[in-house]
Amino acid sequence: xxxxxxxxxxxxxxxxxxxxxxxxxxxxxxxxxxxxxxxxxxxxxxxxxxxxxxxxxxxxxxxxxxxxxxxxxxxxxxxxxxxxxxxxxxxxxxxxxxxxxxxxxxxxxxxxxxxxxxxxxxxxxxxxxxxxxxxxxxxxxxxx
Amino acid sequence: xxxxxxxxxxxxxxxxxxxxxxxxxxxxxxxxxxxxxxxxxxxxxxxxxxxxxxxxxxxxxxxxxxxxxxxxxxxxxxxxxxxxxxx
Numbered sequence: 001x002x003x004x005x006x007x008x009x010x011x012x013x014x015x016x017x018x019x020x021x022x023x024x025x026x027x028x029x030x031x032x033x034x035x036x037x038x039x040x041x042x043x044x045x046x047x048x049x050x051x052x053x054x055x056x057x058x059x060x061x062x063x064x065x066x067x068x069x070x071x072x073x074x075x076x077x078x079x080x081x082x083x084x085x086x087x088x089x090x091x092x093x094x095x096x097x098x099x100x101x102x103x104x105x106x107x108x109x110x111x112x113x114x115x116x117x118x119x120x121x122x123x124x125x126x127x128x129x130x131x132x133x134x135x136x137x138x139x140x141x142x143x144x
Numbered sequence: 145x146x147x148x149x150x151x152x153x154x155x156x157x158x159x160x161x162x163x164x165x166x167x168x169x170x171x172x173x174x175x176x177x178x179x180x181x182x183x184x185x186x187x188x189x190x191x192x193x194x195x196x197x198x199x200x201x202x203x204x205x206x207x208x209x210x211x212x213x214x215x216x217x218x219x220x221x222x223x224x225x226x227x228x229x230x231x
Contacts, residue, residue: 002164002166007168011172011176015179070159077155077158096155096159097158099159128151132147140154
C-alpha cells in the first residue's frame with residue numbers, strides 16, 4: 001500500500017509540475033502533494049471502513065522488553081490516531097511523526113493557522129480519551 | 145505519567161523508525177507515458193482547431209465587408225424607378 005501511495009505522489013507531482021512556481025524549495029512542494037495524497041487515501045479508507053486493528057496495542061502488552069521498538073511505537077501511535085476524525089488525525093500525525101508546527105501544517109494543507117491550532121488542541125483531547133479507554137498507560141507501564 | 149506525555153514519548157520513539165525506501169520509478173513512468181501520448185494527441189487536435197479558427201476569422205473578415213456591398217433583391221421594389229429620357 002505504501003508503495004502505491006509513493007507512486008501516486010510522484011505521478012501527481014509530475015502532472016502538477018505546472019503549478020510549481022519555484023518560490024519555495026521543491027521538497028516543500030512535494031511534501032504538500034504527499035500530505036494531500038495521504039489525506040485523500042484516508043478518505044477512501046474511511047469509505048470502505050477499513051482501519052488498523054487495535055490488537056496491535058494488545059500485542060505489546062506483557063512483553064519483556066524494557067524499551068519499545070520504534071516500529072512498534074509507530075504502529076501503536078498509528079492505530080490510536082486512526083480512531084480520530086480524518087482532519088484531527090492529519091494534524092496530530094504531522095505533529096507526532098514529522099515534528100511539524102501548526103504553521104507548516106497550515107501551509108501544507110492550505111488551512112488557516114488558527115484553525116490548525118484549535119484542531120490540534122481538540123484532537124489531543126480526543127486522543128487522550130481514546131488512549132485512556134484503551135488503557136494505554138497500563139499496557140505501556142514498562143515504558144514510564 | 146500523563147497519557148499525553150506517554151503518547152509524546154511514543155511519538156519520539158516512532159520518529160526514529162527507519163523509513164522504508166521504494167523504487168517506484170518504472171511504475172511511475174509506466175503510468176505517465178500513456179497520459180503523455182494522450183497529451184500529444186490532444187496537442188495536435190488543439191493545433192488543428194487553432195488553425196481552423198484563424199482561417200475562419202480571415203474568411204469572416206472578408207465576408208462581412210462583401211456582405212455590406214450586397215443589396216437585397218427585395219429593395220429593388222421600393223427603389224425609385226429611374227426615369228429614362230426618351231428624347
